[in-house]
Amino acid sequence: MTRRVPIKNRTLSVERFPVDVAPYGRRAVAFLLDFALVMTIAIFCLDRFILPENFPGIQEAMFIKASHYVDAVQMAKVKGEAIPILELEPKEQEAAAFVAAFLFFLFWMYSATSEALLKGASLGKRVFRLQVVGMYTFEPLGLFETLLRGGVKSITLMAYFPLLAIDYLVPLFNRRRQSLHDMICRSLVIVEPYHPELEEEEEESSDDLNDDSF
Secondary structure, three states: OOOOOOOOOOOOOOOOOOOHHHHHHHHHHHHHHHHHHHHHHHHHHHHHHHHHHOOOHHHHHHHHHHHHHHHHHHHHHOOOOOOOOOOOOOHHHHHHHHHHHHHHHHHHHHHHHHHOOOOOOEEEHOOOEOOOOOOOOOOOHHHHHHHHHHHHHHHHHHHOOHHHHHHHHHHHOOOOOOOHHHHHHHHHEEEOOOHOOOOOHHHHHHHHHHHHHH
């Protein structure tokens, strides 16, 4: 049975050590899984608790306004007119800003906490056997680096286009498949490594112990 063993060497670079850089497709699907999980939690909390408590009636008002806006957009397309701009009341603007801040904080805390507790792997990454490590240490990031990476990643998510698109297109054009937040934090997403030499040593040690017990 193969066991996962962390890499101990702190001096080698990715060009000199045979690590498997995370494939772009697998990393993208892992991100989408994390995104879906966080959005599910966010929608549940906002709909059931946070918005009704802090902005009573705002959900119904926004739903009605959104319906009217969709009708106005469709009518403008039929008439060949310019698409109208959605105008929000001050209370609606406040609620929208609150939701944006809540999503930013939730994404940040989810990313940082999960990668800190799961040694460089969010839940999505754990499903696909991916791990975030230091670019030069090949070990899970420290607490400060994890918080920094989570914050930068959350900023790109909340900034939408073009920053989000740039951040997730950059890995296609560098050999280490690093996003902007990886470059800033000097991190690398890899397939969880195995260390056959250490595994063989442990198996030999286990066999020796078993022999001694007899």
